[in-house]
Amino acid sequence: xxRFREWSSRAVNKARGLVADRLPLGFCDKxxxxxxxxxxxxxxxxxxxxxxxxxxxLMSLGALSVAWPELxxxxxxxxxxxxxKRAMFSRKx
Amino acid sequence: MPKQETFICELCxxxxxxxxxxxxxxxxxxxxxxxxxxxxxxxxxxxxxxxIEKKPLYHFQPASRTFSLATAGCNLHCxxxxxxxxxxxxxxxxxxxxxxxxxAVRAAIAQQCGSIAYTYTDPVIYYEYTMDTSRLAREKGLxxxxxxxxxxxxxxLELLCTVTDASNSDLKAFSDVFYRDLCEGSLKPVLDGMxxxxxxxxxxxxTNLVIPTLNDDLEMIRRMCRWMLANLGPDTPLHFSRFYPMxxxxxxxxxxxxxxxQARQEALNIGLHYVYVxxxxxxxxxxxxCPKDRTxxxxxTGYSILENKIRNGKCPTCGESIPGVWSS
Numbered sequence: 001x002x003r004f005r006e007w008s009s010r011a012v013n014k015a016r017g018l019v020a021d022r023l024p025l026g027f028c029d030k031x032x033x034x035x036x037x038x039x040x041x042x043x044x045x046x047x048x049x050x051x052x053x054x055x056x057x058l059m060s061l062g063a064l065s066v067a068w069p070e071l072x073x074x075x076x077x078x079x080x081x082x083x084x085k086r087a088m089f090s091r092k093x
Numbered sequence: 094m095p096k097q098e099t100f101i102c103e104l105c106x107x108x109x110x111x112x113x114x115x116x117x118x119x120x121x122x123x124x125x126x127x128x129x130x131x132x133x134x135x136x137x138x139x140x141x142x143x144x145i146e147k148k149p150l151y152h153f154q155p156a157s158r159t160f161s162l163a164t165a166g167c168n169l170h171c172x173x174x175x176x177x178x179x180x181x182x183x184x185x186x187x188x189x190x191x192x193x194x195x196x197a198v199r200a201a202i203a204q205q206c207g208s209i210a211y212t213y214t215d216p217v218i219y220y221e222y223t224m225d226t227s228r229l230a231r232e233k234g235l236x237x238x239x240x241x242x243x244x245x246x247x248x249x250l251e252l253l254c255t256v257t258d259a260s261n262s263d264l265k266a267f268s269d270v271f272y273r274d275l276c277e278g279s280l281k282p283v284l285d286g287m288x289x290x291x292x293x294x295x296x297x298x299x300t301n302l303v304i305p306t307l308n309d310d311l312e313m314i315r316r317m318c319r320w321m322l323a324n325l326g327p328d329t330p331l332h333f334s335r336f337y338p339m340x341x342x343x344x345x346x347x348x349x350x351x352x353x354x355q356a357r358q359e360a361l362n363i364g365l366h367y368v369y370v371x372x373x374x375x376x377x378x379x380x381x382x383c384p385k386d387r388t389x390x391x392x393x394t395g396y397s398i399l400e401n402k403i404r405n406g407k408c409p410t411c412g413e414s415i416p417g418v419w420s421s
Contacts, residue, residue, distance in 0.1 A: 087131040088131075091103060
């Protein structure tokens with residue numbers, strides 16, 4: 001398997017579980033009919049009609065994968081206007 | 094490079110492992126400066142004054158007003174969420190206001206509310222805010238109501254029960270596969286939580302949102318009702334709620350009213366005393382009847398009460414005790 005295919009396969013797997021929730025609604029709606037037929041929730045169907053959407057999605061995912069860690073490191077950015085109340089029920093490893 | 098500390102959040106069964114700058118699955122608990130923080134504390138994104146019947150709680154202070162609040166995020170990700178615009182977003186991506194617990198209690202009293210409802214998203218993810226506000230509310234004579242999916246660990250729930258007067262818990266389906274595939278959760282903690290709330294004396298009502306083709310299986314509904322009868326007792330009200338296309342499930346139709354009526358009849362046949370149909374206007378299935386002599390006790394339309402014949406918690410005709418919290 002080429003490095004690109006390996007990477008894209010990983011990305012799609014990740015998308016199945018995690019990123020699907022964060023996608024624009026229109027994108028998910030496109031897949032809704034097919035996936036619900038199988039009553040398995042939302043899964044990506046990579047047939048011919050979806051290839052363009054898939055490519056666009058992977059490109060945006062690639063861009064995000066670069067941007068996210070940078071953004072997340074700046075926790076101050078994430079907490080603008082939010083509370084710093086200490087959470088209950090947690091432990092450090 | 095110093096070793097990065099990892100936090101394990103023990104609030105809900107997901108047990109998220111969170112490192113600096115990252116959030117848990119609920120998006121509302123973030124590690125900042127070496128500490129896990131509840132970032133939505135005192136930052137509600139929704140505040141309303143609702144009739145208590147909207148929660149729905151039909152056996153708890155009927156016709157009273159409840160000061161309802163929510164913060165952004167949720168620890169479940171139901172594809173059919175009816176409040177997804179606030180539950181499936183990160184707290185930093187939505188407009189919030191500052192409302193500290195004491196201010197919330199003051200506002201609830203000023204608005205003549207009998208209770209404060211922690212609702213719309215899920216009080217589990219704004220646990221600290223719920224706890225602090227509930228304690229203050231109790232001191233001022235207000236009741237506390239949670240509307241929750243009940244996806245929480247035992248220990249935090251035990252503590253939450255000490256300040257909660259009533260709860261409407263979602264039982265999304267009596268199927269672990271459903272919880273896993275459509276909600277990103279699991280069934281057992283939800284069931285355990287309901288039993289615990291009942292044991293701790295929290296007034297409990299259960300809501301089941303019936304979605305065509307996904308959980309409208311009569312056999313599954315029968316199993317759910319039998320479980321309720323055995324573990325929560327016949328007097329725990331059950332609400333079958335009508336689904337409307339929402340969020341990521343917009344390709345399914347609203348639940349047929351006939352099916353909701355059929356499910357209600359099954360639940361009554363199994364032995365539950367108080368079974369209602371919600372999200373449907375103008376139906377007799379929203380009224381409360383005496384389980385002994387079938388006298389009409391509370392007549393409802395929408396969220397309004399047209400008539401309440403219950404006197405001192407009893408049926409005026411046969412004297413049967415009707416479970417619930419009937420006075421403030």
